[in-house]
Ligand SMILES: CC(=O)[C@@H](O)COP(=O)(O)O
């Protein structure tokens with residue numbers, strides 16, 4: 001499947017599968033552009049992926065909302081057990097988690113209806129004049145959808161699903177806000193293997209992008 005096929009899928013509001021790399025998480029995420037997310041998208045990620053459904057956002061957008069990484073928020077807080085704060089994951093990357101949010105019009109925040117509203121509304125505030133004012137008045141924290149902040153410098157700085165999915169949205173000409181969810185394997189209780197993900201991709205006509213291909217593309221564009 002070519003990168004162009006994947007970009008076309010994202011532009012149609014459909015999924016792509018995104019593999020990071022064998023030496024990193026070795027995971028495949030289902031990815032969709034946040035501006036298109038419906039309750040059906042959330043249901044399909046819940047049923048066919050089953051990992052943690054997050055919103056990945058562009059670094060500049062995060063700065064405009066005065067959002068910080070969770071490990072920074074905790075380090076600056078008065079919590080006692082600071083030795084628990086994860087600076088680096090086992091594969092060497094800093095976590096990209098920030099606040100977890102619910103849109104203020106959600107009820108519990110977890111249903112497919114609620115999470116799709118939260119995800120879509122995060123994309124919608126990207127285009128408003130006073131982003132931070134709109135963000136603060138539209139969302140509550142803690143909530144049921146973690147925000148992930150893509151690193152400044154994007155793929156040059158970090159090659160996670162956070163940065164790669166935001167980059168895909170950017171080169172597709174879409175709002176740089178994505179919904180991503182790791183694919184789990186209910187038979188092995190581990191992350192879905194690339195082989196099984198390739199089978200799923202083929203059966204469902206969903207493009208699967210290898211992070212390696214994306215990094216190569218980014219080097220020359
Ligand atoms: C949802 C995820 O995959 C989570 O790991 C955040 O993404 P990454 O660390 O791969 O950028």
Ligand SMILES: [Mg+2]
Pocket residue numbers: 025
């Ligand atoms: Mg992860």
Ligand SMILES: [Mg+2]
Pocket residue numbers: 020025027029160161162
């Ligand atoms: Mg990941």
